[in-house]
Amino acid sequence: MLTPELLHALHNLPLAARQAAEGFLAGHHLSRRRGPGMEFSQYRPYQPGDDLRQLDWRLAARSDRYYLRESEVDTSLTVHLLLDASASMNHRDDNGLTKLDYARLLLAALAYLAQQQGDAVSLSVLHPAGLVHLPARADARQLPRIYQTLQNTTGTGRFPEAARLAPLLARRQRALTVCVSDLYEEQGEIQQLLTRLRAVAGEVLVLHLMAGNELHFTYRGAVTFQDLESGQTLQLNADDQRPGYQQQLQEWLRTTAHAARRQGFDYHQLTTTEPLDGALREFLRRRQATSL
Structure with a gap:
């Protein structure tokens, strides 16, 4: 099984996507x-x-x-890929990958997999500077467009305001929306966007991305943490704070998962240390259910 570190080390997103998606090309459904x-x-x-x-x-x-x-x-599904490109996605794990690095690999593999299934694929990159959107297409030139857009994406600022995301809600086409995000938000803005997308387009799969070092709090001794979106810093002793941090984190994860499922989303948590196969399987499972 190729690890995300090995895929990233290829420095070739199309090749990494193809390698990651191999073995998952199944589950076709009939259409005209x-x-x-x-x-x-x-x-x-x-x-x-x-x-x-x-x-x-x-x-x-x-x-x-x-x-x-x-x-x-066998086709007739539109797959809408969403990438959270706010600055918190620049958080780097102990394996050297940022959340954004992992998200690029995952979305590239999902785009490849969807195209192999015959689906029309779109990509929307969400960041405060504005919405980058590639409309859904199923032609051979769509994958290079998606790869190039992902490669050019950098994480910056906070999650965009609702007004900037309005074009996403104007369409009324049935689709499977797949959102890759760390779900760090201030006032429920990510959940609000996904709730509206579900109302206008149908199924939503939330791939909640966490770094391994923040999930397991691998830090030791005196550490200075910086909020990547606000720039605020906090100094603390990691060993003293670990029990309280892990308790609060688990409570937040449970609350987040419960809220997502209550809104009717499919929710799947993953980390930057694990292979992409879990997320790819979840995508195919949801895709098959959506097409029935």
Whole structure:
């Protein structure tokens, strides 16, 4: 099993996504959407970026025109990927990965997996400077767009204000929304966004990302902590504070999970130290349930 550290060390997001998603390409469901399936349905003209494996070379030789053989494939789901790119996602774990590093790997793998399933995929990056949004597409050029956007994303500031996220709520298309976030918020702004998205688009899968060192509080002795979003600092003795910290953290995690499920979200907690397979399985499970 490839660890997130090894995937990150590749310094090649498309390759890392493909490696991570291998072995999870299952669970197709039937639809009437055209694509590179098994049963031939019709021809359409070639467009730049199309998969050349679907080109009908015999027809091209006879007519000097390029057409793709289209079929009816197992698809018809829109997958909407959300990335929390606030500054708290810059928190670095003991394995050297930040939450944002892990989130990039995970979302790239999910995008690859969704496209292999024939799904249309969109990506929205949420940060205070504004919303970066790639509309849902199922063509061969969408994955490179998603990879490039993820690679260019940096964590900064606080979670964006509701007014900046309004375009996400304007669409009324049925979708499976997958949000990767550490769920650090001031006044429930992340939960409010996901609640509204569930109302307009359907199912929401929340992948709650924690760093291993904050989950297990691996710090020792005198430590100075800094809030990555506000810049405030706090000096304390980690050994003295560990029992109280862990108790409060577990209470917060229970409350967060309960609130998410009460709102009708699928909730899954993961850490930056674990392989991506748990989140990928959760995605496929939710995808299959959504398509029924």
